[in-house]
Amino acid sequence: MSLSTSAARHKSLGDDLYKRSDKVNGELFALTYGALVVQLIKDYEDYDEVNKQLEKMGYNIGVRLIEDFLARTGLGRCKDFTEVGEVMAKVAFRSLLAITPSLIHHPVSPTQPKPAFSLIFDENPLTDFVELPEEAVEGGLVYAKVLEGVIRGALEMIQTSVTAQIVSDTLRGDERTELRVTLVRYLEEEMPPGDD
Amino acid sequence: MTTYIGGNRSSTSLITPSISILSQSQSPQVDAHVVQFAHLELIKTLLASASAERKRRAATEQFVSAELGQADSDRPGAADGTSDAEVIQTEIDDSVRKRLDEIGFKVGWTMAESLAKEKPRFPSAPPTSTSSSSAPPPSETHVLEVIKFICKDLWIALYDKQVDNLRTNHRGVYVLVDNAFKPLSRVSSVGGSKEEDEVARWVRFPGAV
Numbered sequence: 001m002s003l004s005t006s007a008a009r010h011k012s013l014g015d016d017l018y019k020r021s022d023k024v025n026g027e028l029f030a031l032t033y034g035a036l037v038v039q040l041i042k043d044y045e046d047y048d049e050v051n052k053q054l055e056k057m058g059y060n061i062g063v064r065l066i067e068d069f070l071a072r073t074g075l076g077r078c079k080d081f082t083e084v085g086e087v088m089a090k091v092a093f094r095s096l097l098a099i100t101p102s103l104i105h106h107p108v109s110p111t112q113p114k115p116a117f118s119l120i121f122d123e124n125p126l127t128d129f130v131e132l133p134e135e136a137v138e139g140g141l142v143y144a145k146v147l148e149g150v151i152r153g154a155l156e157m158i159q160t161s162v163t164a165q166i167v168s169d170t171l172r173g174d175e176r177t178e179l180r181v182t183l184v185r186y187l188e189e190e191m192p193p194g195d196d
Numbered sequence: 197m198t199t200y201i202g203g204n205r206s207s208t209s210l211i212t213p214s215i216s217i218l219s220q221s222q223s224p225q226v227d228a229h230v231v232q233f234a235h236l237e238l239i240k241t242l243l244a245s246a247s248a249e250r251k252r253r254a255a256t257e258q259f260v261s262a263e264l265g266q267a268d269s270d271r272p273g274a275a276d277g278t279s280d281a282e283v284i285q286t287e288i289d290d291s292v293r294k295r296l297d298e299i300g301f302k303v304g305w306t307m308a309e310s311l312a313k314e315k316p317r318f319p320s321a322p323p324t325s326t327s328s329s330s331a332p333p334p335s336e337t338h339v340l341e342v343i344k345f346i347c348k349d350l351w352i353a354l355y356d357k358q359v360d361n362l363r364t365n366h367r368g369v370y371v372l373v374d375n376a377f378k379p380l381s382r383v384s385s386v387g388g389s390k391e392e393d394e395v396a397r398w399v400r401f402p403g404a405v
Contacts, residue, residue, distance in 0.1 A: 022228035043249035057241045061233045096227040
């Protein structure tokens with residue numbers, strides 16, 4: 001597999017796009033997101049509901065983002081799910097959030113019939129300066145839940161239905177933050193309307 | 197949530213403000229398009245949460261007043277059959293505006309705090325602080341310092357450029373003009389009053405900051 005050359009290509013693609021595009025102060029972004037989470041907690045008073053709203057928000061962002069991303073990078077179809085993970089980690093996250101999460105592929109196995117990959121975040125502009133209060137952790141708040149939604153929304157627009165889940169979260173005391181993306185199925189060209 | 201405390205508090209004259217900005221600029225950058233999409237969704241999410249909160253509050257109030265055996269007649273636009281759809285919408289709009297204000301305020305406060313630490317020449321406490329410090333009542337020059345701070349440092353930190361034009365009517369009102377305001381440049385016009393509303397919402401956030 002020519003993974004090494006395509007990996008290098010992805011990396012430089014990500015870098016290029018990052019250099020070329022307009023950027024906004026990351027702190028502003030992080031602070032805004034933080035203030036939003038606080039507001040949502042106040043409004044819903046239910047961490048599950050807040051999680052859901054964050055994911056939904058992410059979904060809507062992802063749906064718009066993917067078109068923009070594809071237009072700017074000019075990338076074509078990925079040949080398999082593995083490549084999806086590569087592009088996501090090396091091009092998308094790199095150019096959009098200026099971070100490169102590590103990528104771990106989970107090959108298909110009897111206990112796991114569908115391919116999956118995990119993104120390991122060493123740093124994350126959203127969460128870098130954030131600390132969750134006790135009750136938020138206990139209540140089950142997943143601060144970076146929006147990322148799950150973004151991935152789900154973006155991939156759904158390219159006919160790939162996935163589940164994206166943060167399986168471990170440093171904000172909740174885990175050792176590392178890992179976001180696992182598992183393929184559900186490829187969608188037909190005509191997508192049925194409505195939610196999933 | 198903790199805020200980031202960093203940067204160097206150098207007071208040597210060799211380190212000009214521009215250099216110290218460079219050294220402090222550990223500040224990460226995110227792609228502008230992401231932020232624009234996120235902004236839009238933020239407003240939508242707030243709309244949803246505001247109306248959800250309102251429903252919840254109204255439901256609790258109804259419950260409470262039912263418990264107490266009172267008629268809840270004195271709340272305008274109460275969430276029972278008599279409420280007018282328009283009234284609800286205005287209430288929701290108002291609460292969304294309030295939320296955007298609060299969010300902008302928080303963000304602005306934090307940013308100003310961290311920025312003002314870098315400025316040894318700045319005579320008094322950060323601009324958004326309350327009058328808990330023993331600073332003298334704001335004189336004309338003090339206010340001018342604040343406005344200059346906003347136009348230069350704050351705007352640069354946030355949007356990577358300075359404010360293009362500053363006007364005043366000498367009666368306490370300052371107009372900051374920024375041509376090519378990046379966050380707004382991609383809002384497409386839906387047309388009609390809805391667009392005005394949207395644009396007003398967009399502007400409200402930076403304004404609150």
